[in-house]
Amino acid sequence: MSILVMKFGGTSVATLDRIRRAAKRVGREVANGHEVIVIVSAMSGETNKLVGFVEETSPLYDAREYDAVVSAGENVTAGLMALTLQEMDVPARSWQGWQVPLKTTSAHAAARIEEIPTDNILRKFDEGMKVAVVAGFQGISPEGRITTLGRGGSDTTAVAFAAAFGAERCDIYTDVDGVYTTDPRITSKARKLDRIAFEEMLELASLGAKVLQTRSVELAMRYNVKLRVLSSFEEMSDEAGTLVCAEEDIVESNVVAGVAFSRDEAKMTLQGVEDRPGIAAAIFGPLAEAGVNVDMIVQNISEGGTTDMTFSCPINEVKRAEKAMGDAKAAGLIDFAGLVADTDVCKVSIVGIGMRSHAGVAAKMFQTLRDEGINIKVITTSEIKVSVLVDRKYLELAVQALHDAFGLERAA
């Protein structure tokens, strides 16, 4: 038995006609000898409509009721997909999350998958069913209530099913035809990648590439699920899309796989902070408690016993960060002369597993930006990425220059 997981996002099931097109792809995989688990999102717009209802009804909503309401959209698509397949004489039935049951934690609206028993669906496959259509994004808590997995939850559902069933591959159908070296709207030289390593995809996803949800890539990496991203609007072929896979499965690759960027960053500087042991904990503890996602951190050289501490965080968390720092100061936990927020910045990153074995990649990035006259405000690095914060106005220029400098328009 060779099981394939196919996931169709909201735009791929937006109308009955598109559901039919998606079902045809499923039918072809069945004809190829696969048993298929199809994970569906809600028809595009439906979940947003339901979220709107909830937020209008109750701004500080009970997340358990939120989940009960917003999970409705996926149930509709699952039933319609099963019916469409049956019309094509493909034996299929739908499962809602609680019917599998896809067991999750009780963290409503952001639940984590705990367990996916396979017996129910495998028994149906044994009885001759060819396709199990599963409503994505949802599960059931230990208390028997409906949970949802949060943004991008259907990708995560798909990868989790692929892991639980030992699927041959997990195909994510979406409205783009794969993972690109950078956003094609920024440079026409952007090139679709045939393959990309899990680690690279993970960095790209966390750094702002929207094609896959971070958690789904994490999960795929942990269970070594072969993940393919492809467009539901193009002809099927085995070469279509981008395969996200283990490093070993990539024969040749550029040193840098892609250039990511994010406009949603802010740079915050705490001025005149007392430079003493434990000061970092005293600052970042309260920020973490306030739910501020601090990304990059730079501490300046100390002068006269004080220093400046600079960090970046998502732009919509600036107010929260300011309040947390003000409160900590008022409580006597820290002292500082001032707090300056610069929201006119962006983050540009290069990502590539090749950096591990190639020296001088970061230096080449800094050189390239300097040659374009772009001033770097903050830098962070990891084993396979280098990120810099620069003025927002340089975003396109920086991305294009780096894309050229690392030769990303050509495959290795």
Next chain:
Amino acid sequence: MSILVMKFGGTSVATLDRIRRAAKRVGREVANGHEVIVIVSAMSGETNKLVGFVEETSPLYDAREYDAVVSAGENVTAGLMALTLQEMDVPARSWQGWQVPLKTTSAHAAARIEEIPTDNILRKFDEGMKVAVVAGFQGISPEGRITTLGRGGSDTTAVAFAAAFGAERCDIYTDVDGVYTTDPRITSKARKLDRIAFEEMLELASLGAKVLQTRSVELAMRYNVKLRVLSSFEEMSDEAGTLVCAEEDIVESNVVAGVAFSRDEAKMTLQGVEDRPGIAAAIFGPLAEAGVNVDMIVQNISEGGTTDMTFSCPINEVKRAEKAMGDAKAAGLIDFAGLVADTDVCKVSIVGIGMRSHAGVAAKMFQTLRDEGINIKVITTSEIKVSVLVDRKYLELAVQALHDAFGLERAA
């Protein structure tokens, strides 16, 4: 503990604003000391939209998938109603059918309720919850799949909950303010009834009055559930609406409670049927097998060994009846000279428990129609109703004349 069941139909929860108005009524009953089970329909239009999706996808749909799809609307309303109540500081939570669990037969799209365990909800009431919001119209089959109860299923859900929990009353909120002596669109003399007996309501519902679903009235009668029909668009008062109750609870009533009518009737005449023992079974057996709902039957006096057999059925079953009779003739089961369908008729009925003790009610009906020059085509009677088939053009005249003749514009 005094439990009240309140059911809100689709028009009563059509928008968030209307859900708020409905929730206010629930809140007032909680303030009056009740624990409340609220049964909700889908927001008006939602179920039709989903049914449309299913029918477009698969004309001969798998009823199990139909149920999975069309039950989505009620789940959304249930969650939104719970959130709305919480916003008003009324402790509430939602239940989907499978969570109760409301156990039904496996007859998908027309399932019957088998059992409603009360322990889950009663425990929550014990813990201080005041309102259980339950998605109407749906349940779970022995196989663990979602079922729906068919048209008017939310009324039936409400009455079944009232019976299971021994509720003080079951209030059905709808877009009319009660049960009328006849349709106010036919005569302005139509009068709202304060009370009506179960048996009368049952006849009126089966005879075309659309205010309550027949099955819900049957269930209320069997378990002696006090059922009140009232408008969600009028001010609350204890005197509002119509109470459907046992005969003993009605002190005074008119001999005739109401005049019902239906335009969806057809008169079929089988001409020249051989008059022999067993001929009725030979005719109506095949009709029943073909799913034709035969209502009235008249057999003419036999002449020369043959007779005419006249029956009525819903107008949209005429084709099916013709095919069933044609097939039976071709198979040699019956013989007849011709089959004539008259679709230009209507059924007018008078209903009242007072008929049991008053002679001459039927005679007075026939007299009244004769005085108006209306020819009666077929008659049927039961203990508490008399129905006649007349030409469609006489519908308004017949209803108005009967309403006047039995003095229905005045209470007894």
